[in-house]
Amino acid sequence: MKKEEILAICIEEIRSGKSAVEDCVKRYPALEKELRALLEIAAALKPDEVSPSPEFKTRAKLHLFDDRQPAPMKISDRIRGWFALTPVKVTASVLLGILIFAAAGGGTVYAAQSCIPGQILYPVKTRVENIQLTLTTSPAAKGRLYLQLAQRRISEMTQQAKLNRNITTQSVETVTSLFDNALNELSLAGNQQAINNTLSYLSVASLNEELELKAVVAKSSQSNQPLLQQIITEAGRANTIAQVSYTNHDLLKHKLSITNAILDAGQFKIEGTLLSVQNNIWDIGGTNILNINYSGTIPAVGSQVKLTGLVVGNNTFISNIAISEDTPQVTEIEGQFEGTNQNGTSNISGISVNINSGITAPLALGDSVQLQGNTQDNKLNVTNQQSSTVKTTTITGVLTAVNLVNGTITVQLTGRQVKLDINNAQIQNFADTTTLKIDGLKLLIGHEIKLDGLSKNGNILSATLVEVKLVK
Amino acid sequence: MESTTPVHDSEEYLVQQATKRDRAAFTVLYERCIDRVYRHVYYRVSNHDEAEDITQEAFVRAWKAIDKYKRTGAPFVSWIITIAGNLIIDHYRKQKKVEFTDEIEKISEKDLGNQIPGPEKQVEINFDNAIIKKAVLKLTGDKQKVILMHFIDGLSYEEIAKALNKSEGAIRVIQYRALSDLRGLIERE
Numbered sequence: 001m002k003k004e005e006i007l008a009i010c011i012e013e014i015r016s017g018k019s020a021v022e023d024c025v026k027r028y029p030a031l032e033k034e035l036r037a038l039l040e041i042a043a044a045l046k047p048d049e050v051s052p053s054p055e056f057k058t059r060a061k062l063h064l065f066d067d068r069q070p071a072p073m074k075i076s077d078r079i080r081g082w083f084a085l086t087p088v089k090v091t092a093s094v095l096l097g098i099l100i101f102a103a104a105g106g107g108t109v110y111a112a113q114s115c116i117p118g119q120i121l122y123p124v125k126t127r128v129e130n131i132q133l134t135l136t137t138s139p140a141a142k143g144r145l146y147l148q149l150a151q152r153r154i155s156e157m158t159q160q161a162k163l164n165r166n167i168t169t170q171s172v173e174t175v176t177s178l179f180d181n182a183l184n185e186l187s188l189a190g191n192q193q194a195i196n197n198t199l200s201y202l203s204v205a206s207l208n209e210e211l212e213l214k215a216v217v218a219k220s221s222q223s224n225q226p227l228l229q230q231i232i233t234e235a236g237r238a239n240t241i242a243q244v245s246y247t248n249h250d251l252l253k254h255k256l257s258i259t260n261a262i263l264d265a266g267q268f269k270i271e272g273t274l275l276s277v278q279n280n281i282w283d284i285g286g287t288n289i290l291n292i293n294y295s296g297t298i299p300a301v302g303s304q305v306k307l308t309g310l311v312v313g314n315n316t317f318i319s320n321i322a323i324s325e326d327t328p329q330v331t332e333i334e335g336q337f338e339g340t341n342q343n344g345t346s347n348i349s350g351i352s353v354n355i356n357s358g359i360t361a362p363l364a365l366g367d368s369v370q371l372q373g374n375t376q377d378n379k380l381n382v383t384n385q386q387s388s389t390v391k392t393t394t395i396t397g398v399l400t401a402v403n404l405v406n407g408t409i410t411v412q413l414t415g416r417q418v419k420l421d422i423n424n425a426q427i428q429n430f431a432d433t434t435t436l437k438i439d440g441l442k443l444l445i446g447h448e449i450k451l452d453g454l455s456k457n458g459n460i461l462s463a464t465l466v467e468v469k470l471v472k
Numbered sequence: 473m474e475s476t477t478p479v480h481d482s483e484e485y486l487v488q489q490a491t492k493r494d495r496a497a498f499t500v501l502y503e504r505c506i507d508r509v510y511r512h513v514y515y516r517v518s519n520h521d522e523a524e525d526i527t528q529e530a531f532v533r534a535w536k537a538i539d540k541y542k543r544t545g546a547p548f549v550s551w552i553i554t555i556a557g558n559l560i561i562d563h564y565r566k567q568k569k570v571e572f573t574d575e576i577e578k579i580s581e582k583d584l585g586n587q588i589p590g591p592e593k594q595v596e597i598n599f600d601n602a603i604i605k606k607a608v609l610k611l612t613g614d615k616q617k618v619i620l621m622h623f624i625d626g627l628s629y630e631e632i633a634k635a636l637n638k639s640e641g642a643i644r645v646i647q648y649r650a651l652s653d654l655r656g657l658i659e660r661e
Contacts, residue, residue, distance in 0.1 A: 004648035008629065011647075038651040041658065044604050045623035052510040052524065057503075060528040064502060064535055065495055124603050124658060 003031065010035065011042050022163075037120045044121065116156045116163075117171070139185040140194035146182035147202055150175050154209045154231060161220040167227045175231055179238050179258045186245075187252040195249060196415065203242035203414040210235040210393060211456035236393070237263035244310045244319040246414040250293050251310070251317045262312055265336045265366075268349035271306040271324070272331035272375070274299055282307075285331030286375035287353055294318040306448075308396065311350030320396070322448050331380060334370045337363040337387070358382030364389075392453055399449040399468070402441045409441060409466075411449055420451060421462040428467055436468070444468050487548050490538050498538065502531055505549040508625060512553050515624050516560050516609065526563065530556035546627070546635035553625060554635075557617075607657040615650035618643055 010024035021039045025032050052060075115121040129149055136142045153175045157167050182202070189195050210232050217228045237258040245251045256263060272285025277298055282289045284305065291314050299305050304324040310317045335349030345352040348369060355371070356379035363369055364387070372384040397411035397418070407423035427436045441449075453464030483504075489497035509530060514523040534541075534552050541551060608619055614636060621627045621635065633640045 004644045007648050007651070008644045037655050038648075041604060041651055041654050042623070044601060045608070045619065046601065047511045047515055047624045047626075048518075048601070050511060050514050050520075050523075051507055052527065056524050056528075057506055060506070060524075060531060061499065061502060063528065064499065064531055066532060120655065120658060121603060128603070 003034075006031065007035065007038055007042075010039055014039060014043055040115070040120050044115075116159050116165075117168075118165070138191075138194075139189040140191055140198055143182045143185035143189060144198045144201065146178045146185060147198065147205060150178035150182065151205055151209065153178065154213065154235070157228065157231065158212055158216055161216045161224050161228060164221055166221070167224045169227065172227050172230055176234060176257075176259060179234065183238075183241060183252060183258075184255060187255055192249070195252075196246060199242045199246045200415040203239055203246065204416050204418060206235045206239040206242060207393075207395065207413075207418075207454075208456065208461075210239065211454055211461065214393070215456055233264075234258040240264075240267060240310060243414055244317050247296065247319050248293055248317045251312070254312055254315075256312065263310070265338060266311040266349050267309075268311060268333065268335035268351055269306065269308050270331075270333045270351070272304070274301055274303055274305045276301060286378040286380065287331065287333065287351065289316050289351060290314065292316045292318060294321075296321065299323055316350075330372050330383065331375050332370070332372045333380075335368075337365060337367045337369050339365055354379045356381050358385070360385050361387065363387060393455075394450060394452045395454065396448060396450045399441065399445050399447055402438065402445065404439055404442075407438060409438075409449075411451065418461065420454075421460050422451075422466050423462075425451075425453075425463045425466045428465070441466075441468065483548055484543075487541070487543065491541055493538070498535055501548055505552050506531075508549050509552050509556055512620065512625055513556050513560065515605065515620070516557075517563075518605075522563070526556055526559050529559055533559075544634045544637065546631050550621065550625070550627060550631065550635040553621075603658060604654065607654045610657055611650055611653060614638075614646050615653060618646045619650045619654075622647065 006028055010019070010021075010028075013019040013024060014021060021036060021043060024039060025036045028035055115125055129152075133142065133145060133149075136145050153171060157171060157175075160167050182198075186195055186198060189198075213228050213232045213235065217225055217232065220228060237260070240263045241251065241256060241258070270284050270287065270289065272287070275283040275285065277283075280290070280292045282292055284307065289307070293315055294317075296318075299321060306320075306322040306324060307318055308320040308322075310319065333348055333351070333353055335351065338347040338350065341347050341352055343352075345354045346363065347353075348371075353371070356376070358373055358381050360382075367387040367389055370384075370386040371380065371382050373380045373382040375381070395411070395413060395418075397413040399409060400412050400417060401410035403409070406421075408419050408421050410417050410419050412418075422438065427438060427441065429436065447468065450467040451463040451465070452467065455462055455464075483501070486497045486501050490501060506527070510523055510527045513526045513530075514520070517523055517526065530552055533555050537555075608616065611619060617636065618632060621632045622629070627635070629640045629643050633643050636643070638646075
């Protein structure tokens, strides 16, 4: 059969959904290279997703039978056809054209059909991205662009993993650099609102990326697994930076790389009575938190507080303070065990905790630990100890809506609303693990909510465990 | 005076009536074709204002010339698209070169506004489509026509063959050559 006939058959099969490009290519191995390139182009040839407006259709219909001489066309001078530009401006025109399509609604969701490394369009795509980076000057805009590119590279890796193609170390390094470049640009930005918008974007994007990659990692090849796992870890760290920086822009000035393990080890939560605040040292239930960076309103001494944050070097960055409506009960600290200090105290995520008694199992270096207890003479008598080497994906945010019909809830996370399916989740109280029903959550709108065991299926985020507590 | 001829469903009948200056029949044809004509024009000009003007003008001219319309077996829409295509060529012939603007930076800044969709619904720039479109518009003659008719206008090989007065085999050869040219254009980009 002639090449043009084979090509035409394959095109029709692909367009009707009967075959994929790879299926056709396999049938004609002698033409593999050429056929794949032509079919990839054919697959990308499609009309823009546009329709004439109803107003225009009505207007045009009214003038169908106008007898007058046709009026000169009122072509807008705002935007011209980019393909008519002079040759020296061709490169810029490609980009301008692309941006115009996107701005005019001509863009489509960046999905599976987008090209991946090894395909004919890929080098062009990355060249255009580089031009876009060169032409973007404002640090906040550039930061966001770097994040979008990181998101694209991760999406490509996901596709490669699904197609069982090898992911390269270089691809992973590219993602790391893109995240780090984004954070570096944000550290240089001056517009506080733009920084927050970008951090908010990073927070939800990195959570999505982490969950999307987790969904494919187990099914991917052995050679791809460690590389995907590295990106999952780094996306998690990017999420930490976003959450902490959102309320504390000073963290960005530390120019932390997402390769820095301090972003895992330094995360902590502490809950207890705020006993004193002195020279950036807060005493919570007998444990001193040093060098606190916090620009918000400091809670009143004596209140029951829950602090979430990150310890970097000698600095403690607070990402969230919640004030509990419960009566003061116990002191609780959650973080990573980093060993024992010279003075005999335990180092949990960089915070010195003076443990008096109650440790039931020795703490192992690097373990995620959660200790609850009563404080006496600034020493913690542990009444409940939990430790784990496995870190599940967890988010904590403010419950803003509950949909009883769909079994979904909406949680506000760094300024963004995230919808989650909790149909298959166990819902319980933080403190006494009492099981609750979903309709009970309606009463807790506006309070803090913690979701554990997160996963993603398509565009739907879901949780297996929902923990709630009256904390505003 | 408006015709009172009842409007039949088939395109063949409607076209036959329209060629007899039946406004009602032409209006039905207009309603059936407008979306496809607009999409074709938009693909080539990438601007809503221009696409509307050219689309409207194409139908006005089609009505004026309807008595010259000759049935080829190709769908009626392909005739309107041909008229629109000629208007697009005329338009760009008349158009002067324009200077590059700072549109890119403006769009990037705008991107940082509060209306950013969440990543789960993130609308992204479709690089593939834009790059390929630029290459398609560099094709000439029948190669461009075949690509646009098949992939953008959704015509079958048979319909394209009738519209261009060629055999279906010839259309497939042109398609193969056009896609090969596109490959070369993209690789050189």
